Amino acid sequence: MPDPTDTGGPGPDSTGTGPAAPPPTGRERLRGALLRPSRGQVVVAVLLAVLGYAAVTQVRFTQVDNTYAGLREQDLIDVLNGLAGTTQRAESEIARLQRTRDDLRSSTGAREAALAEAEQQADNLSILAGLVPVTGPGIRVTVTEDTGAVDVQTMVDTIQELRTAGAEAIQVNGQVRVVADTAVEDTSGGLLVGGQLVTSPYVIDAIGDPHTLADSGIDFPGGPRDMFEDDGASITVDELGSLDIESVVKPAKQEFATPAPSQETTQ
Numbered sequence: 500m501p502d503p504t505d506t507g508g509p510g511p512d513s514t515g516t517g518p519a520a521p522p523p524t525g526r527e528r529l530r531g532a533l534l535r536p537s538r539g540q541v542v543v544a545v546l547l548a549v550l551g552y553a554a555v556t557q558v559r560f561t562q563v564d565n566t567y568a569g570l571r572e573q574d575l576i577d578v579l580n581g582l583a584g585t586t587q588r589a590e591s592e593i594a595r596l597q598r599t600r601d602d603l604r605s606s607t608g609a610r611e612a613a614l615a616e617a618e619q620q621a622d623n624l625s626i627l628a629g630l631v632p633v634t635g636p637g638i639r640v641t642v643t644e645d646t647g648a649v650d651v652q653t654m655v656d657t658i659q660e661l662r663t664a665g666a667e668a669i670q671v672n673g674q675v676r677v678v679a680d681t682a683v684e685d686t687s688g689g690l691l692v693g694g695q696l697v698t699s700p701y702v703i704d705a706i707g708d709p710h711t712l713a714d715s716g717i718d719f720p721g722g723p724r725d726m727f728e729d730d731g732a733s734i735t736v737d738e739l740g741s742l743d744i745e746s747v748v749k750p751a752k753q754e755f756a757t758p759a760p761s762q763e764t765t766q
Contacts, residue, residue, distance in 0.1 A: 629676040629748035637706035637742040644699040647731025651685040657723040664716030666705040676746040709738035
């Protein structure tokens with residue numbers, strides 16, 4: 500017999516599904532939106548960040564601009580004067596340092612020029628005094644006794660004529676350096692030049708302009724060539740582009756003379 504309570508409708512288990520899920524609460528919807536932001540939310544967040552940065556920057560510039568905003572006109576003038584004074588002092592210091600630099604350069608250049616001149620003078624004096632070997636263009640005069648002996652005065656005159664013609668260094672027979680105080684004397688078998696015996700052939704080396712030494716020092720009429728030939732000797736003159744004079748003079752110790760102290764004349 501059928502159950503009187505049965506209405507003919509399906510029972511609870513006739514469809515095979517459970518009860519429906521309750522709708523999400525407001526908190527759950529907020530959490531889901533935060534965890535999965537939409538494109539619009541991202542754009543809004545970026546705009547808010549830019550707006551915040553701009554606000555902070557504006558505050559900073561406002562603070563800087565307000566540094567002198569509360570100062571009186573006289574205070575601002577004092578500040579400007581102080582800045583101007585600092586600038587002037589800096590410019591003055593720069594100018595002073597530049598003058599010091601220029602003075603140092605000038606004094607250094609003057610010292611270098613004076614030193615170079617002193618070295619040049621020392622070299623010239625050393626050459627004139629026969630203290631150093633020298634090299635340069637010049638002539639070589641070779642005198643050979645043939646039928647007679649060379650007169651001592653002929654040798655002295657020849658040396659003097661070469662000096663007058665511009666000889667800067669003179670050497671005889673490769674062994675005697677002739678300087679201002681070199682003596683030439685007659686002796687048996689030859690000549691004494693600077694205290695050393697030299698014999699024929701006499702070889703005189705002279706450094707200077709070769710053409711001038713040959714023409715003005717030897718070959719002019721009545722000059723050394725004619726004098727040697729009158730003594731019975733033959734003479735040859737060779738103009739050389741390079742000539743070495745290696746003999747030197749040992750300076751004698753001065754017994755009485757000393758350099759005088761420099762004296763400054765006052766106006």
